[in-house]
Amino acid sequence: MDEILEILSNNARVTPAEIAKMTGKSESSVKSAIKKYENNGTILAYKTVIDQDQLKGARPCVRALIEVSVSPQKKVGFEAVAERIYSFPEVVSCYLVSGAYDLLVVVEGENLQTVSNFVATKLSSLDQVRGTATHFLLKKYKEDGHILKKKDDDKRLNISY
Amino acid sequence: MKYQISQKVENLAPSGIRAFFDLVLGMKDVISLGVGEPDFMSPWHIREEAIHSLEQGFTSYTSNKGMPELRKEICRHMSHRFGVKYDFDEETLITVGVSEALDLVVRAILNPGDAVIIHQPCYVSYGPVVELAGGDPIVIQTRVEDGFKVTPEQIEKAYTKKTRAIMLNYPCNPTGASYTKAELNALCKVIKKLDLLVISDEVYDELTYDFDHTPISALPGMKERVIYMNGFSKSYAMTGFRIGWACGPKPIIDAMTKIHQYTMLCASITGQIAACEALKNGTKSVQEMKREYNRRRRFVVSGLNDLGLTCHMPQGAFYVFPSIKNTGMSSMDFAQNLLKEQKVALVPGVAFGHDCEGYVRISYASSYDNLKEALTRIGEFLK
The missing domain is CATH 3.30.70.920 (Lrp/AsnC effector binding domain/regulation of amino acid metabolism (RAM) domain)
Incomplete structure:
Protein backbone atom coordinates (compact mmCIF):
# COMPACT_ATOMS: atom_id res chain seq x y z
CA MET A 1 0.00 0.00 0.00
CA ASP A 2 1.20 3.51 -0.80
CA GLU A 3 2.65 5.11 2.31
CA ILE A 4 0.23 8.04 1.99
CA LEU A 5 -2.71 5.64 2.20
CA GLU A 6 -1.08 3.79 5.09
CA ILE A 7 -0.74 7.03 7.05
CA LEU A 8 -4.29 8.19 6.28
CA SER A 9 -5.82 4.82 7.06
CA ASN A 10 -4.34 5.07 10.56
CA ASN A 11 -5.23 8.72 11.06
CA ALA A 12 -7.24 10.63 8.51
CA ARG A 13 -6.58 13.95 10.23
CA VAL A 14 -2.90 14.14 9.33
CA THR A 15 -2.52 17.08 6.94
CA PRO A 16 -0.85 16.88 3.53
CA ALA A 17 1.94 19.14 4.87
CA GLU A 18 2.59 16.70 7.69
CA ILE A 19 2.48 13.69 5.38
CA ALA A 20 5.00 15.47 3.17
CA LYS A 21 7.37 15.82 6.12
CA MET A 22 6.90 12.21 7.15
CA THR A 23 7.53 10.77 3.72
CA GLY A 24 10.07 13.21 2.36
CA LYS A 25 7.76 14.08 -0.56
CA SER A 26 6.67 17.57 -1.53
CA GLU A 27 3.38 18.87 -0.20
CA SER A 28 1.98 19.39 -3.69
CA SER A 29 2.77 15.83 -4.75
CA VAL A 30 1.06 14.51 -1.60
CA LYS A 31 -1.98 16.68 -2.33
CA SER A 32 -2.24 15.52 -5.91
CA ALA A 33 -1.83 11.87 -4.89
CA ILE A 34 -4.67 12.23 -2.39
CA LYS A 35 -6.83 13.93 -4.99
CA LYS A 36 -6.13 11.07 -7.39
CA TYR A 37 -7.10 8.48 -4.76
CA GLU A 38 -10.30 10.38 -4.00
CA ASN A 39 -11.21 10.70 -7.66
CA ASN A 40 -10.57 7.08 -8.61
CA GLY A 41 -12.45 5.79 -5.58
CA THR A 42 -9.47 4.34 -3.71
CA ILE A 43 -10.25 6.68 -0.86
CA LEU A 44 -13.98 6.25 -0.28
CA ALA A 45 -14.55 8.33 2.85
CA TYR A 46 -12.93 9.82 5.95
CA LYS A 47 -14.53 8.60 9.16
CA THR A 48 -14.18 8.87 12.92
CA VAL A 49 -14.15 5.69 14.95
CA ILE A 50 -16.49 6.13 17.90
CA ASP A 51 -16.90 3.84 20.86
CA GLN A 52 -20.72 3.87 21.07
CA ASP A 53 -20.59 2.60 24.65
CA GLN A 54 -19.01 5.90 25.71
CA LEU A 55 -21.92 7.94 24.37
CA LYS A 56 -24.23 9.03 27.14
CA GLY A 57 -27.84 9.75 26.31
CA ALA A 58 -27.46 8.46 22.78
CA ARG A 59 -30.23 6.52 21.14
CA LYS A 140 -17.79 -5.25 20.92
CA TYR A 141 -14.16 -5.78 21.86
CA LYS A 142 -12.35 -4.81 18.70
CA GLU A 143 -13.56 -3.26 15.49
CA ASP A 144 -11.66 -2.69 12.26
CA GLY A 145 -8.33 -3.06 14.03
CA HIS A 146 -9.26 -0.76 16.90
CA ILE A 147 -9.46 -2.21 20.37
CA LEU A 148 -12.49 -0.56 21.93
CA LYS A 149 -10.91 0.30 25.22
CA LYS A 150 -9.16 3.44 26.37
CA LYS A 151 -5.44 3.08 25.73
CA ASP A 152 -3.29 2.14 28.70
CA ASP A 153 -0.92 4.75 30.03
CA ASP A 154 2.68 4.61 28.86
CA LYS A 155 4.38 2.16 31.22
CA ARG A 156 7.93 3.28 30.41
CA LEU A 157 10.08 5.44 32.66
CA ASN A 158 9.90 9.07 31.58
CA ILE A 159 13.60 9.18 30.84
CA SER A 160 16.30 6.58 30.22
CA TYR A 161 19.53 6.14 28.24
CA MET B 1 29.54 3.26 60.03
CA LYS B 2 31.94 4.30 57.35
CA TYR B 3 31.49 2.15 54.30
CA GLN B 4 34.38 1.40 52.06
CA ILE B 5 33.61 1.65 48.38
CA SER B 6 36.04 0.18 45.88
CA GLN B 7 38.46 2.70 44.49
CA LYS B 8 37.51 1.70 40.97
CA VAL B 9 33.85 2.45 41.58
CA GLU B 10 34.67 5.68 43.40
CA ASN B 11 36.70 6.76 40.41
CA LEU B 12 33.90 6.20 37.90
CA ALA B 13 32.75 9.53 36.58
CA PRO B 14 29.68 10.44 38.62
CA SER B 15 26.60 10.83 36.54
CA GLY B 16 26.11 14.56 36.76
CA ILE B 17 22.72 14.29 35.19
CA ARG B 18 21.31 11.87 37.75
CA ALA B 19 19.61 14.78 39.50
CA PHE B 20 18.03 15.87 36.25
CA PHE B 21 16.78 12.34 35.59
CA ASP B 22 15.29 12.22 39.09
CA LEU B 23 13.54 15.52 38.45
CA VAL B 24 11.98 14.15 35.25
CA LEU B 25 11.01 10.86 36.87
CA GLY B 26 9.24 12.68 39.68
CA MET B 27 7.24 14.94 37.39
CA LYS B 28 3.77 14.25 36.07
CA ASP B 29 2.20 15.15 32.71
CA VAL B 30 5.54 15.44 31.00
CA ILE B 31 5.82 14.83 27.27
CA SER B 32 8.96 12.80 27.25
CA LEU B 33 11.31 12.64 24.31
CA GLY B 34 13.92 11.29 26.68
CA VAL B 35 13.08 7.62 26.57
CA GLY B 36 15.66 5.15 25.31
CA GLU B 37 13.24 2.39 24.47
CA PRO B 38 10.48 1.75 21.93
CA ASP B 39 7.01 3.13 22.61
CA PHE B 40 5.54 0.01 21.04
CA MET B 41 4.66 -2.85 23.34
CA SER B 42 6.26 -6.19 22.57
CA PRO B 43 4.14 -7.69 19.76
CA TRP B 44 1.30 -9.79 21.12
CA HIS B 45 2.45 -13.09 19.59
CA ILE B 46 5.69 -12.72 21.57
CA ARG B 47 3.96 -11.87 24.83
CA GLU B 48 1.49 -14.68 24.26
CA GLU B 49 4.32 -17.18 23.80
CA ALA B 50 5.86 -16.00 27.08
CA ILE B 51 2.54 -16.39 28.91
CA HIS B 52 2.09 -19.85 27.42
CA SER B 53 5.57 -20.90 28.56
CA LEU B 54 4.73 -19.86 32.12
CA GLU B 55 1.49 -21.83 31.98
CA GLN B 56 3.45 -24.84 30.77
CA GLY B 57 5.79 -24.51 33.73
CA PHE B 58 8.96 -23.31 32.00
CA THR B 59 10.37 -21.62 35.09
CA SER B 60 13.78 -23.25 35.42
CA TYR B 61 17.40 -22.33 34.66
CA THR B 62 18.65 -22.87 31.15
CA SER B 63 22.14 -23.90 30.12
CA ASN B 64 24.68 -21.16 30.86
CA LYS B 65 25.08 -20.32 27.20
CA GLY B 66 21.33 -20.07 26.75
CA MET B 67 18.71 -22.40 25.27
CA PRO B 68 20.14 -24.29 22.27
CA GLU B 69 16.91 -23.62 20.37
CA LEU B 70 17.38 -19.86 20.69
CA ARG B 71 21.08 -20.01 19.82
CA LYS B 72 20.25 -22.07 16.72
CA GLU B 73 17.55 -19.59 15.75
CA ILE B 74 20.04 -16.71 16.15
CA CYS B 75 22.64 -18.45 13.99
CA ARG B 76 20.00 -19.16 11.36
CA HIS B 77 19.04 -15.47 11.44
CA MET B 78 22.66 -14.32 11.11
CA SER B 79 23.21 -16.64 8.18
CA HIS B 80 19.93 -15.91 6.33
CA ARG B 81 19.84 -12.19 6.95
CA PHE B 82 23.51 -11.30 6.65
CA GLY B 83 25.34 -14.37 5.33
CA VAL B 84 27.53 -14.67 8.43
CA LYS B 85 27.85 -18.22 9.69
CA TYR B 86 28.29 -18.76 13.43
CA ASP B 87 28.29 -22.05 15.29
CA PHE B 88 25.41 -22.10 17.76
CA ASP B 89 27.32 -24.13 20.30
CA GLU B 90 30.81 -22.66 20.18
CA GLU B 91 30.43 -19.12 18.96
CA THR B 92 27.16 -17.89 20.49
CA LEU B 93 26.21 -16.77 24.00
CA ILE B 94 22.84 -15.51 25.26
CA THR B 95 23.20 -12.61 27.68
CA VAL B 96 21.01 -10.39 29.81
CA GLY B 97 20.76 -7.69 27.18
CA VAL B 98 23.64 -6.26 25.18
CA SER B 99 24.67 -4.41 28.35
CA GLU B 100 25.80 -7.64 29.96
CA ALA B 101 27.56 -8.78 26.79
CA LEU B 102 29.55 -5.52 26.73
CA ASP B 103 30.63 -6.00 30.32
CA LEU B 104 31.57 -9.65 29.72
CA VAL B 105 33.64 -9.02 26.64
CA VAL B 106 35.86 -6.32 28.14
CA ARG B 107 36.38 -8.37 31.26
CA ALA B 108 37.19 -11.38 29.10
CA ILE B 109 39.84 -9.73 26.94
CA LEU B 110 41.51 -6.95 28.94
CA ASN B 111 44.53 -7.00 31.20
CA PRO B 112 45.24 -4.01 33.46
CA GLY B 113 46.44 -1.08 31.44
CA ASP B 114 45.06 -2.31 28.10
CA ALA B 115 43.24 0.33 26.15
CA VAL B 116 39.97 0.27 24.24
CA ILE B 117 38.98 2.91 21.73
CA ILE B 118 35.44 4.19 22.20
CA HIS B 119 33.62 6.92 20.33
CA GLN B 120 31.69 9.78 21.82
CA PRO B 121 28.85 10.59 21.78
CA CYS B 122 28.12 7.00 22.72
CA TYR B 123 25.94 4.92 24.95
CA VAL B 124 26.73 5.75 28.57
CA SER B 125 28.12 2.38 29.67
CA TYR B 126 31.03 2.02 27.24
CA GLY B 127 33.60 4.02 29.20
CA PRO B 128 32.61 2.70 32.64
CA VAL B 129 32.60 -1.01 31.68
CA VAL B 130 36.11 -0.63 30.22
CA GLU B 131 37.27 1.11 33.39
CA LEU B 132 35.65 -1.49 35.66
CA ALA B 133 37.48 -4.17 33.68
CA GLY B 134 40.77 -2.43 34.43
CA GLY B 135 41.17 -0.95 30.97
CA ASP B 136 41.61 2.59 29.71
CA PRO B 137 38.98 3.98 27.41
CA ILE B 138 40.46 6.15 24.67
CA VAL B 139 37.88 8.53 23.33
CA ILE B 140 37.39 9.45 19.69
CA GLN B 141 35.15 12.49 19.44
CA THR B 142 32.97 12.06 16.37
CA ARG B 143 32.08 15.25 14.53
CA VAL B 144 28.83 16.54 13.14
CA GLU B 145 30.56 17.27 9.81
CA ASP B 146 31.37 13.53 9.56
CA GLY B 147 27.75 12.69 10.42
CA PHE B 148 29.01 11.62 13.87
CA LYS B 149 30.87 8.70 12.30
CA VAL B 150 34.28 7.42 13.33
CA THR B 151 36.83 7.91 10.54
CA PRO B 152 39.81 5.63 9.75
CA GLU B 153 42.18 8.55 10.43
CA GLN B 154 40.73 9.01 13.91
CA ILE B 155 41.30 5.33 14.71
CA GLU B 156 44.90 5.53 13.57
CA LYS B 157 45.45 8.63 15.63
CA ALA B 158 43.89 7.15 18.77
CA TYR B 159 45.85 3.91 18.53
CA THR B 160 48.65 3.16 20.96
CA LYS B 161 50.59 -0.06 21.51
CA LYS B 162 48.29 -0.82 24.42
CA THR B 163 45.11 -0.67 22.33
CA ARG B 164 43.40 -4.06 22.14
CA ALA B 165 40.02 -3.23 20.73
CA ILE B 166 37.64 -0.65 19.36
CA MET B 167 34.01 -0.45 20.41
CA LEU B 168 31.55 0.51 17.72
CA ASN B 169 27.84 1.16 17.99
CA TYR B 170 25.86 1.58 14.82
CA PRO B 171 23.20 2.74 14.35
CA CYS B 172 24.35 4.84 17.26
CA ASN B 173 22.60 5.86 20.44
CA PRO B 174 22.44 8.93 20.73
CA THR B 175 23.32 10.23 17.26
CA GLY B 176 21.59 7.74 14.95
CA ALA B 177 24.76 7.58 12.86
CA SER B 178 25.38 4.42 10.89
CA TYR B 179 27.87 3.16 8.30
CA THR B 180 27.44 2.02 4.74
CA LYS B 181 29.31 -1.05 3.61
CA ALA B 182 31.92 1.13 1.90
CA GLU B 183 32.44 3.18 5.05
CA LEU B 184 32.83 -0.01 7.09
CA ASN B 185 35.34 -1.37 4.58
CA ALA B 186 37.44 1.75 5.04
CA LEU B 187 37.35 1.30 8.84
CA CYS B 188 38.19 -2.41 8.54
CA LYS B 189 41.29 -1.69 6.52
CA VAL B 190 42.88 0.25 9.37
CA ILE B 191 41.44 -2.08 12.04
CA LYS B 192 43.17 -5.01 10.34
CA LYS B 193 46.36 -3.06 9.90
CA LEU B 194 46.44 -2.25 13.61
CA ASP B 195 45.38 -5.82 14.49
CA LEU B 196 42.48 -4.67 16.69
CA LEU B 197 39.46 -6.55 17.93
CA VAL B 198 36.09 -4.96 17.25
CA ILE B 199 33.39 -4.99 19.89
CA SER B 200 30.36 -4.18 17.80
CA ASP B 201 27.07 -3.22 19.42
CA GLU B 202 24.51 -3.51 16.64
CA VAL B 203 21.36 -3.56 18.76
CA TYR B 204 19.63 -0.99 16.52
CA ASP B 205 20.48 -2.85 13.29
CA GLU B 206 16.87 -3.43 12.21
CA LEU B 207 16.19 0.29 12.50
CA THR B 208 18.41 1.39 9.63
CA TYR B 209 16.53 3.60 7.18
CA ASP B 210 18.62 4.78 4.27
CA PHE B 211 20.60 1.66 3.34
CA ASP B 212 20.91 -1.99 4.33
CA HIS B 213 22.66 -2.70 7.60
CA THR B 214 25.92 -4.65 7.29
CA PRO B 215 27.30 -6.37 10.39
CA ILE B 216 31.00 -5.66 10.58
CA SER B 217 31.67 -9.39 10.98
CA ALA B 218 30.14 -9.95 7.52
CA LEU B 219 33.03 -8.17 5.83
CA PRO B 220 35.87 -10.26 4.38
CA GLY B 221 38.43 -11.35 6.97
CA MET B 222 36.63 -9.64 9.86
CA LYS B 223 34.74 -12.48 11.54
CA GLU B 224 37.84 -13.65 13.42
CA ARG B 225 38.33 -10.22 15.01
CA VAL B 226 34.74 -9.19 15.78
CA ILE B 227 32.61 -9.78 18.83
CA TYR B 228 29.20 -9.06 17.40
CA MET B 229 26.43 -8.09 19.81
CA ASN B 230 22.76 -7.69 19.34
CA GLY B 231 19.56 -8.04 21.30
CA PHE B 232 15.80 -8.07 21.16
CA SER B 233 15.12 -4.83 23.04
CA LYS B 234 15.00 -2.37 20.18
CA SER B 235 14.05 -4.36 17.07
CA TYR B 236 11.25 -6.27 18.75
CA ALA B 237 10.34 -3.76 21.47
CA MET B 238 11.35 -6.25 24.18
CA THR B 239 13.45 -4.12 26.54
CA GLY B 240 11.96 -5.62 29.70
CA PHE B 241 12.68 -9.19 28.62
CA ARG B 242 16.42 -8.41 28.86
CA ILE B 243 17.71 -10.74 26.17
CA GLY B 244 20.84 -10.08 24.13
CA TRP B 245 23.47 -12.18 22.48
CA ALA B 246 27.11 -12.21 21.48
CA CYS B 247 28.64 -14.05 18.53
CA GLY B 248 32.39 -14.28 18.13
CA PRO B 249 35.52 -16.39 18.09
CA LYS B 250 35.29 -19.49 20.31
CA PRO B 251 38.11 -18.55 22.76
CA ILE B 252 36.46 -15.20 23.53
CA ILE B 253 32.94 -16.62 23.77
CA ASP B 254 34.33 -19.34 26.09
CA ALA B 255 35.95 -16.71 28.31
CA MET B 256 32.76 -14.62 28.36
CA THR B 257 30.74 -17.74 29.21
CA LYS B 258 33.06 -18.44 32.12
CA ILE B 259 32.32 -15.03 33.68
CA HIS B 260 28.63 -15.26 32.78
CA GLN B 261 28.22 -18.65 34.49
CA TYR B 262 29.66 -17.33 37.75
CA THR B 263 27.89 -13.99 37.75
CA MET B 264 24.60 -14.31 35.87
CA LEU B 265 24.22 -18.08 35.50
CA CYS B 266 21.80 -17.66 32.63
CA ALA B 267 19.31 -15.24 31.13
CA SER B 268 15.69 -15.70 32.14
CA ILE B 269 14.00 -18.65 30.46
CA THR B 270 10.79 -16.66 29.84
CA GLY B 271 12.76 -14.04 27.98
CA GLN B 272 14.62 -16.64 25.96
CA ILE B 273 11.41 -18.38 24.90
CA ALA B 274 9.90 -15.02 23.94
CA ALA B 275 13.06 -14.16 21.97
CA CYS B 276 12.81 -17.44 20.07
CA GLU B 277 9.28 -16.57 19.02
CA ALA B 278 10.41 -13.10 17.99
CA LEU B 279 13.01 -14.51 15.60
CA LYS B 280 10.66 -17.15 14.22
CA ASN B 281 7.61 -14.98 13.57
CA GLY B 282 8.49 -11.36 14.28
CA THR B 283 9.70 -10.05 10.92
CA LYS B 284 6.40 -8.44 10.03
CA SER B 285 6.13 -6.55 13.33
CA VAL B 286 9.71 -5.30 12.96
CA GLN B 287 9.01 -3.97 9.47
CA GLU B 288 5.81 -2.23 10.61
CA MET B 289 7.59 -0.53 13.51
CA LYS B 290 10.47 0.46 11.28
CA ARG B 291 8.18 2.14 8.75
CA GLU B 292 6.51 4.09 11.53
CA TYR B 293 9.84 5.18 13.07
CA ASN B 294 11.07 6.28 9.68
CA ARG B 295 8.08 8.60 9.23
CA ARG B 296 8.59 10.07 12.67
CA ARG B 297 12.31 10.50 11.96
CA ARG B 298 11.64 12.65 8.91
CA PHE B 299 8.88 14.54 10.68
CA VAL B 300 11.00 15.39 13.73
CA VAL B 301 14.15 16.30 11.79
CA SER B 302 12.20 18.60 9.53
CA GLY B 303 10.30 20.08 12.49
CA LEU B 304 13.48 20.79 14.46
CA ASN B 305 15.24 22.36 11.50
CA ASP B 306 12.17 24.57 10.95
CA LEU B 307 12.56 25.72 14.56
CA GLY B 308 16.18 26.65 13.92
CA LEU B 309 17.73 23.74 15.81
CA THR B 310 20.14 22.36 13.24
CA CYS B 311 19.68 18.68 12.99
CA HIS B 312 21.46 16.20 10.74
CA MET B 313 19.39 13.33 9.33
CA PRO B 314 20.23 10.27 11.42
CA GLN B 315 20.42 7.00 9.48
CA GLY B 316 19.16 4.69 12.17
CA ALA B 317 17.93 4.01 15.72
CA PHE B 318 15.15 6.27 17.05
CA TYR B 319 17.11 9.33 18.12
CA VAL B 320 17.96 12.68 16.64
CA PHE B 321 20.80 14.76 17.99
CA PRO B 322 20.13 18.41 17.16
CA SER B 323 22.53 21.22 17.90
CA ILE B 324 21.33 23.78 20.44
CA LYS B 325 24.45 25.92 20.14
CA ASN B 326 22.62 28.92 18.71
CA THR B 327 20.47 29.18 21.85
CA GLY B 328 23.57 30.03 23.88
CA MET B 329 22.48 27.62 26.60
CA SER B 330 24.40 24.62 27.89
CA SER B 331 22.69 21.34 27.08
CA MET B 332 21.83 20.87 30.76
CA ASP B 333 20.32 24.37 31.06
CA PHE B 334 18.39 23.79 27.85
CA ALA B 335 16.99 20.49 29.16
CA GLN B 336 16.15 21.87 32.60
CA ASN B 337 14.53 25.06 31.36
CA LEU B 338 12.54 23.23 28.70
CA LEU B 339 11.30 20.82 31.35
CA LYS B 340 10.31 23.60 33.75
CA GLU B 341 8.75 25.93 31.21
CA GLN B 342 7.12 23.54 28.77
CA LYS B 343 7.13 20.13 30.45
CA VAL B 344 9.04 18.48 27.66
CA ALA B 345 11.81 16.09 28.67
CA LEU B 346 14.88 15.22 26.62
CA VAL B 347 18.41 14.14 27.43
CA PRO B 348 21.18 16.78 27.50
CA GLY B 349 24.19 15.99 25.30
CA VAL B 350 26.63 15.99 28.23
CA ALA B 351 25.04 12.74 29.38
CA PHE B 352 26.86 11.07 26.49
CA GLY B 353 30.32 12.48 27.16
CA HIS B 354 31.92 15.69 28.36
CA ASP B 355 32.57 16.87 24.84
CA CYS B 356 28.99 16.39 23.67
CA GLU B 357 28.00 19.83 24.93
CA GLY B 358 25.91 21.84 22.50
CA TYR B 359 23.59 18.97 21.60
CA VAL B 360 20.54 17.25 23.03
CA ARG B 361 19.15 13.79 22.36
CA ILE B 362 15.54 13.58 21.27
CA SER B 363 13.91 10.20 21.07
CA TYR B 364 11.15 9.79 18.53
CA ALA B 365 9.97 6.58 20.14
CA SER B 366 6.82 8.48 21.01
CA SER B 367 3.42 8.78 19.39
CA TYR B 368 2.98 11.10 16.47
CA ASP B 369 0.60 13.31 18.51
CA ASN B 370 3.18 13.61 21.30
CA LEU B 371 5.92 14.52 18.85
CA LYS B 372 3.76 17.16 17.24
CA GLU B 373 2.81 18.68 20.59
CA ALA B 374 6.42 18.53 21.82
CA LEU B 375 7.66 20.37 18.72
CA THR B 376 5.05 23.07 19.30
CA ARG B 377 6.19 23.44 22.90
CA ILE B 378 9.86 23.55 21.94
CA GLY B 379 8.90 26.28 19.47
CA GLU B 380 7.22 28.23 22.31
CA PHE B 381 10.27 27.70 24.49
CA LEU B 382 12.60 29.10 21.84
CA LYS B 383 10.55 32.29 21.35
Missing part, protein backbone atom coordinates in the same frame (compact mmCIF):
# COMPACT_ATOMS: atom_id res chain seq x y z
CA PRO A 60 -29.96 2.87 22.07
CA CYS A 61 -28.78 0.74 19.22
CA VAL A 62 -28.49 -2.97 18.61
CA ARG A 63 -26.50 -4.75 16.01
CA ALA A 64 -27.03 -8.20 14.56
CA LEU A 65 -24.96 -10.42 12.33
CA ILE A 66 -27.27 -12.27 9.99
CA GLU A 67 -26.27 -15.33 8.03
CA VAL A 68 -28.31 -15.31 4.83
CA SER A 69 -28.63 -18.24 2.42
CA VAL A 70 -29.72 -17.15 -1.02
CA SER A 71 -30.31 -18.69 -4.43
CA PRO A 72 -28.01 -17.15 -6.99
CA GLN A 73 -29.69 -16.05 -10.19
CA LYS A 74 -28.80 -16.73 -13.80
CA LYS A 75 -26.28 -14.28 -15.26
CA VAL A 76 -26.11 -12.00 -12.21
CA GLY A 77 -25.17 -14.65 -9.61
CA PHE A 78 -25.27 -13.12 -6.14
CA GLU A 79 -24.89 -9.53 -7.28
CA ALA A 80 -28.56 -8.67 -7.76
CA VAL A 81 -29.78 -10.15 -4.51
CA ALA A 82 -26.83 -8.64 -2.64
CA GLU A 83 -27.72 -5.23 -4.02
CA ARG A 84 -31.35 -5.61 -2.96
CA ILE A 85 -30.17 -6.39 0.54
CA TYR A 86 -27.36 -3.86 0.99
CA SER A 87 -29.52 -1.03 -0.32
CA PHE A 88 -31.59 -1.07 2.88
CA PRO A 89 -30.19 1.67 5.14
CA GLU A 90 -30.52 -0.72 8.10
CA VAL A 91 -27.72 -2.80 6.58
CA VAL A 92 -24.35 -1.45 7.69
CA SER A 93 -22.17 -4.14 6.12
CA CYS A 94 -22.75 -6.92 3.62
CA TYR A 95 -20.24 -9.60 2.61
CA LEU A 96 -20.37 -12.58 0.26
CA VAL A 97 -18.71 -15.45 2.09
CA SER A 98 -17.78 -19.08 1.49
CA GLY A 99 -19.12 -21.85 3.70
CA ALA A 100 -22.50 -22.82 5.09
CA TYR A 101 -24.30 -19.66 4.01
CA ASP A 102 -23.80 -17.00 1.36
CA LEU A 103 -24.17 -13.47 2.64
CA LEU A 104 -23.10 -12.12 6.00
CA VAL A 105 -25.24 -9.08 6.65
CA VAL A 106 -24.71 -6.69 9.54
CA VAL A 107 -27.88 -4.87 10.53
CA GLU A 108 -28.35 -2.05 12.97
CA GLY A 109 -31.58 -0.94 14.62
CA GLU A 110 -32.98 0.83 17.65
CA ASN A 111 -33.90 -2.32 19.54
CA LEU A 112 -34.34 -6.07 19.19
CA GLN A 113 -37.84 -5.54 17.86
CA THR A 114 -36.86 -3.29 14.98
CA VAL A 115 -34.06 -5.61 13.90
CA SER A 116 -36.30 -8.68 14.17
CA ASN A 117 -38.98 -6.92 12.18
CA PHE A 118 -36.49 -5.99 9.52
CA VAL A 119 -35.34 -9.60 9.19
CA ALA A 120 -38.87 -10.97 9.11
CA THR A 121 -40.49 -8.48 6.80
CA LYS A 122 -37.69 -7.24 4.56
CA LEU A 123 -34.98 -9.84 4.44
CA SER A 124 -36.66 -13.26 4.76
CA SER A 125 -39.45 -12.20 2.50
CA LEU A 126 -37.19 -11.73 -0.51
CA ASP A 127 -37.78 -14.44 -3.12
CA GLN A 128 -34.11 -15.43 -3.41
CA VAL A 129 -33.58 -15.72 0.35
CA ARG A 130 -33.75 -19.35 1.41
CA GLY A 131 -33.07 -18.88 5.08
CA THR A 132 -31.54 -16.65 7.78
CA ALA A 133 -29.87 -17.06 11.17
CA THR A 134 -29.66 -13.96 13.34
CA HIS A 135 -26.96 -13.37 15.97
CA PHE A 136 -27.43 -10.33 18.17
CA LEU A 137 -24.21 -8.69 19.15
CA LEU A 138 -23.66 -8.55 22.90
CA LYS A 139 -20.36 -6.73 23.25
